[in-house]
Structures are given as C-alpha cells and as structure tokens.
Amino acid sequence: MNAPSLARAIRAVMLTAEPTAKVMAARDVVRRWRAGELALVFDVDMPDYPARPAKPELLPPAAMPKRGRGSEHGRIALLHALAHIEFVAIDLALDAAGRFGAQMGRQFIDDWLSVAADEAMHFALIARRLRTLGSFYGAMPAHDGLWDAARETAHDVAARLAVVPMVLEARALDVTPMTVERFLKAGDERSARILQRIVDDEIRHVRFGTTHFAEVCQMREESPPKLWKMLVDRHFRGVVKPPFNDSARRSAGLSREMMAGVACL
Known part of the structure; x- marks a missing residue:
C-alpha cells in the first residue's frame, strides 16, 4: 500500500478547526513524516484559509478591545493574544512546508514541520496556563490580521x-x-x-x-x-x-x- 502524501496530511491539519485536535494532528504529521510514513508527494493545494474554531471571535485589529496594563486581567488578555498568535503560527508553518516544499526540498520541509511542532507545543503550554488562571482560549476576541501575511505571500517563497x-x-x-x-x-x-x-x-x-x-x-x-x-x-x-x-x-x-x-x- 502506498504511503499517504505529505501534502494531504498537511492540508488535513490545516482544515482541522478545534484547537486541541489541531495540536494533536500537527504533532502526528511531524511524527509520521520523521518516521517515513508520509510520501514526499505534493498532490493537493494548500487551503487559502485554514479552518478556525467558533471561538475566539475574530475582529479587525483596530476593533480589538484595549488590554489593561498591570492587572491580572491584562496579563490574562496578553496570554490569550499570544495563544492566538501561536495557534495561527501552526498553520503558517504547515502552509510553508506544504506550499513551497516541492520546490525547496527536504531540508526546507524538515525545518518548517519542526516549527509547526514547536508552535503546537507553545499553544498548548499557553492554553494550559490560561486554564490554570481561570480562563481559556476563546474566552476573548482575537484579531484576524495574522493570516494576511500568508495570503499576501502565497505566490513566492522568498516573499513568505x-x-x-x-x-x-x-x-x-x-x-x-x-x-x-x-x-x-x-x-x-x-x-x-x-x-x-x-x-x-x-x-x-x-x-x-x-x-x-x-x-x-x-x-x-x-x-x-x-x-x-x-x-x-x-x-x-x-x-x-x-x-x-x-x-x-x-x-x-x-x-x-x-x-x-x-x-x-
């Protein structure tokens, strides 16, 4: 039986919306790639926009509420913002490997899949910390500008x-x-x-x-x-x-x- 393609495995993670499921799926793709269980085949395109959970509500950057500085609520809000950055960064790294890996080669793929694994770990660490502090990822709005850079540079690996x-x-x-x-x-x-x-x-x-x-x-x-x-x-x-x-x-x-x-x- 032929091994599943790397591109299809990456695309499936990017189209996974639920945060814990995305983290687990991203780690699994990296593990399977390193174990030789995924074929170096790019037979599907990457999605223009990854799947996102219902929460957090995504707002334009200018519409984001101000975070209070110095208070516990302000620190929780900052951690929530950082969690969202790390969550989107999982897809940014996967998209780089899946979109440009065919032209750039195995070392490029190895590097950006390792980044995806790191970002998944970072998100999980912050999400766990938010729960310890009585909050959770999705409890506050997040800005929707982070994927703009991916869309803007989807045509050129150098630009990305x-x-x-x-x-x-x-x-x-x-x-x-x-x-x-x-x-x-x-x-x-x-x-x-x-x-x-x-x-x-x-x-x-x-x-x-x-x-x-x-x-x-x-x-x-x-x-x-x-x-x-x-x-x-x-x-x-x-x-x-x-x-x-x-x-x-x-x-x-x-x-x-x-x-x-x-x-x-």
Whole structure:
C-alpha cells in the first residue's frame, strides 16, 4: 500500500478547526513524516484559509478591545493574544512546508514541520496556563490580521520567508523579553518561563527563515539585503522599527547591516 502524501496530511491539519485536535494532528504529521510514513508527494493545494474554531471571535485589529496594563486581567488578555498568535503560527508553518516544499526540498520541509511542532507545543503550554488562571482560549476576541501575511505571500517563497519569519517572528525576539520581565515583576514566574521558552525557540525559527532566504537569493543571483528590502516594502503592511533585540537577531542571522535596509531607524 502506498504511503499517504505529505501534502494531504498537511492540508488535513490545516482544515482541522478545534484547537486541541489541531495540536494533536500537527504533532502526528511531524511524527509520521520523521518516521517515513508520509510520501514526499505534493498532490493537493494548500487551503487559502485554514479552518478556525467558533471561538475566539475574530475582529479587525483596530476593533480589538484595549488590554489593561498591570492587572491580572491584562496579563490574562496578553496570554490569550499570544495563544492566538501561536495557534495561527501552526498553520503558517504547515502552509510553508506544504506550499513551497516541492520546490525547496527536504531540508526546507524538515525545518518548517519542526516549527509547526514547536508552535503546537507553545499553544498548548499557553492554553494550559490560561486554564490554570481561570480562563481559556476563546474566552476573548482575537484579531484576524495574522493570516494576511500568508495570503499576501502565497505566490513566492522568498516573499513568505522575508515577511513571516524575518519580520513577524523576528519581532517576537524584540518584544517577548520585555513581556517576560512584566510577568516576573507581577510574580507570575510560570508564565514567564513559558514565554522564555518560546523566545528561545523563535531564534531558531527566524534562523530557518534567514538560511532558506539566503538559499533562494543564491539561486536567483540576488543580494539578500536588497531583495529583503524590496519584498518587505512590497508585501509587509507595517513598519519595522526599533527597539531591536540585537543579540537575538544576530543569533538568528539578522545583522544590523541587514536590518539597516528595512528598518525605520
């Protein structure tokens, strides 16, 4: 009997809406791929939009309620927002592997499936913490802008790498350490440890992005800094601005010289 295709397995996870089921399915796809139980075959397209649960209610970013700063409710709201980011990140990583894996090859697939497994773990950790604090994922609205980057860059692997890992995930390297400090000052060491684990993993995720972006630039005979600036200008609906976590960015392959081309310093 022929092994199921990797593309069909990835698509099935992306079309799984219930959060716990999606986490389990994402982990299972990675396990089956590593065990050689999925064929390196891309015989179906990735969905334009992944399945989403009924809750949380998804709102435009401008319509999101303000989070209270310093209060326990504000910290729970922040954890909920981070849980949603990690939930969407599962599909972002899977989509990269399923959409661009045929052209980019096995190492690309291995890397982005490992990212999907990490994001599933991150979501599960935050969702469990929310329950410990008397809340749950879906208890509050979440913004619906996170998938825009995937739609905007669905046509080009270089654009996807330039925007998702090298801009959006890299931003987590800048802001999460400050969030860790905020939780530590509030005496919430458990949440702080979860967030520190996430930022440590994000360095590796961004490094995957910079490494594969450099490979694409080499294939296309393009300058990485110039192509990155062009793609960010064209496809990122925002501003790349300081403060930057220079040490984490350097570890992830984003030097100050690279940043100078895209950042509003």
